Each structure stands twice: as C-alpha cells, then as structure tokens.
C-alpha cells in the first residue's frame with residue numbers, strides 16, 4: 480500500500496545531467512505519471528542542472544517535447560501546470576560556481592515556501608562525474624539535511640556504480656565520508672518492475688513452494704534476458720564495458736538473488752537487502768580452467784561497424800554462464816545466466832526446472848519434470864507445467880500448464896512503471912528496492928572474477944547473427 484501521508488512534505492528534486500537521455504526517456508514520463516495520479520507532494524519542484532547554456536524556457540520546451548513524444552495523449556490542460564514544476568540551473572559539474580547558483584535557487588524556493596524543503600539529488604550523468612559531483616555537493620553544503628522527517632536530503636545514483644570492484648569500493652568509501660547509507664539510493668530499475676517485486680511475495684507467501692525451494696527438489700534455474708535491440712547508438716558507453724557489466728552485474732544478479740535468497744525473518748528493507756547480499760556473496764568463483772567449461776561469450780555480427788565501436792573490439796554482447804552457489808540450499812544446482820542483445824526475442828524470464836519424481840513412473844525415457852516459468856516481460860505471467868492424464872481409455876500422461884497472467888487477472892488495475900515506483904520509494908524513504916553497498920560489492924566480485932578468468936583462459940569470442948537465438952555453441956544446461 481502506498482502511504483500517501485509520507486509524501487506530503489515540500490520537496491525539490493534536482494537532476495544532474497537533466498538534458499540527457501535518461502531524463503528524456505525515463506524520468507520525465509515517470510514524473511508526469513506521478514503528477515497526474517497526484518502522488519507527488521503538493522509542493523514539489525524539479526530543477527534540471529546541466530552544462531548546456533539553457534534557461535527555464537528551453538528546458539521546459541525539452542520536457543514538453545519528450546513528453547509528447549513518449550506519451551502522445553498528454554492533455555494540454557495538464558501539461559501546462561506540469562511544465563511549471565520545472566526550472567533550469569546551468570552549471571559545470573566540476574566548478575564551484577554552478578553549485579553556488581544552485582544553492583541560491585534552492586534558498587529562494589525555501590523562502591517562498593517558508594520551509595526547509597526535502598532535497599533529492601539524482602545523478603543521471605556518466606559515472607566519471609560521480610566523484611566530482613559528490614565532492615561539490617559536500618563542499619557547497621547542499622546535501623546537509625535538517626532532520627529525517629522534514630528537510631532531509633537523499634541521493635539517487637544510477638548504475639553502473641563503478642566499473643569493477645576496485646572503483647566501486649573507492650566510490651563507496653567517498654560516499655561514506657559524505658553521506659549516510661540511509662541517504663543513498665542506488666537504482667537498479669529491474670527491482671522496480673511489478674513482476675520483480677512480486678518474486679518475494681510469490682516465493683514466501685505460498686507454502687507449497689517453501690520446502691520445494693532447494694537442491695532437493697530443483698534441478699536447475701535458468702535466468703534469461705534477451706533483447707531485440709542492439710546497442711542503440713550507445714557505442715561510447717557500451718564498447719569496452721560489455722554486457723556482463725552493463726546488465727549482468729545488476730539486473731541479472733538481482734534476479735538471481737531474489738530467486739535464491741534464504742527466507743527473510745521479515746520484509747524490512749535491511750533484512751531483504753542483507754539476504755540478497757548473502758546469496759550473492761555465495762557465488763562460486765571460476766578459475767581459468769573452469770570458466771571455459773561453464774561459460775561462453777559472443778558478439779553479434781556487425782557490432783564492430785556500429786558508431787563509436789572499435790573496429791577490432793572484443794566486447795561481448797551475449798554471454799551464457801553456468802553459475803553455482805556455495806550454500807547448503809543450492810549446492811550443486813546449476814544457475815544458468817543467459818543474456819544477449821540483438822536476439823530474436825525480447826523476453827525476460829526465469830525457468831525453474833524441478834527434479835522428476837523418484838521412482839519415476841514415466842514411460843520410456845521421458846521424465847516427468849515440472850517447470851515454473853516466471854516471465855517478467857513482455858507479458859507479466861507465471862506458468863507451471865504439470866502432468867495430467869489425457870481423457871480417454873488409456874493411461875496416457877501429458878504435460879500441460881497452469882497459467883497466471885498479471886494483466887488478465889487485474890484488468891482494471893493500473894500498473895505502475897519501475898521508475899515511478901522507485902521515485903515514490905525515495906520520497907517515502909523506503910530502500911527495499913535499492914541496492915545496498917554489500918550487494919554491489921558482491922556482484923562486482925563475481926563479475927570481475929568472470930572477466931578475469933575469460934582473459935586468463937583466452938576465452939574465444941564467438942559470433943552470432945542478429946535476430947537469432949545467439950551463438951550456435953551453447954553452454955550445456957547440465958553440469
């Protein structure tokens with residue numbers, strides 16, 4: 480349940496990098512949805528901070544254009560007052576005068592509202608600017624809050640948080656000297672997706688799953704995110720980084736954590752975050768020898784001709800890794816992580832294959848396996864395959880499905896988008912759907928290990944054609 484009462488205090492939302500892609504594609508439409516549904520505090524203002532030499536008018540024009548492009552049905556009557564929530568403060572990320580100007584704007588707003596408003600700083604900038612922005616926020620005292628009830632300050636940081644364990648640790652140490660952990664919200668937008676939030680409800684509210692959720696009953700788990708899109712002109716950000724860092728370190732490993740974490744004692748943010756971190760820490764590292772047996776990586780044909788990609792680039796756009804967890808619950812169960820761009824299907828799905836009954840009264844060589852298919856997108860649905868006697872005179876047993884489709888089950892309920900949900904949670908001070916520092920470090924430790932092992936092993940880069948299922952070579956699903 481959304482607790483509206485907590486989101487009524489005056490709040491200013493400051494976006495660094497406000498003229499960029501994230502603001503246009505995600506933040507503006509999400510803020511608009513929240514505004515339309517009256518979920519924003521009554522006194523709410525958005526300040527865009529960027530290097531571009533713009534004033535309020537140019538900024539509002541950009542907001543209007545982005546909104547109309549993404550939500551063409553935007554009503555003029557709502558658009559006008561919505562645009563007035565926005566203003567622009569021009570400044571460099573690495574010089575003090577921009578921050579001083581910003582501070583005086585914030586002061587003016589506080590005077591006008593006769594209060595010390597809450598401040599949310601959103602870093603929608605390339606990660607190389609994080610450090611300098613953290614320092615300037617601290618030096619200019621912009622991030623000093625008054626109290627936890629009113630006049631608080633919170634910081635939202637986009638992924639990637641660092642580019643490996645070392646840089647993430649450095650960034651974290653710096654953040655730790657400037658902000659308290661409860662002020663920092665590290666976004667992984669997958670955690671805001673409706674079906675991803677449902678994973679814990681599904682796992683821990685259904686008693687039939689409770690005892691079945693372990694190596695004794697589950698044979699393997701396959702987590703797959705495949706996209707039809709390629710790198711969409713993001714060569715500069717993507718090349719040399721690769722898909723394992725771009726989506727593996729965050730979205731894929733968060734799905735793994737939610738599916739495999741131990742039962743929490745309650746649903747409090749700290750408990751959930753600690754349980755997710757615990758299971759991520761249990762990921763078994765590879766050696767140069769084991770990595771070749773348990774993983775492949777590949778690049779789509781034509782990738783090196785994309786804009787801002789090196790012609791001899793060895794960056795992966797696809798990988799498949801058979802991971803293992805060193806825990807009592809999961810020891811020996813392969814967890815396949817499969818993730819790729821420019822593939823045939825756009826789908827995010829987790830398949831959990833149960834062991835067959837033993838003794839298995841199955842005919843011939845077919846075993847009766849139940850498979851739970853938990854689909855995050857495009858349709859939000861859960862299906863469970865089961866075995867049933869086909870009507871008729873013979874005892875013929877066939878596979879069939881129980882299907883739960885979220886949108887069909889709740890036809891009149893409006894779904895809330897991931898960024899809307901996450902912004903609301905920041906307003907309400909709920910960190911459950913944000914990634915803790917321990918999770919970030921555990922994920923980087925695993926990803927660094929894979930990348931290092933690939934390098935040491937001289938792992939060959941495979942190739943695949945766009946619009947296919949990926950490379951023809953696959954990691955076998957069995958250990």
Ligand code: BG6
Pocket residue numbers: 706725726
């Ligand atoms: C982003 C990645 O975090 O997630 C992109 O940087 C990817 O490469 C995107 O395309 C996928 O998100 P979604 O919500 O469209 O599945």
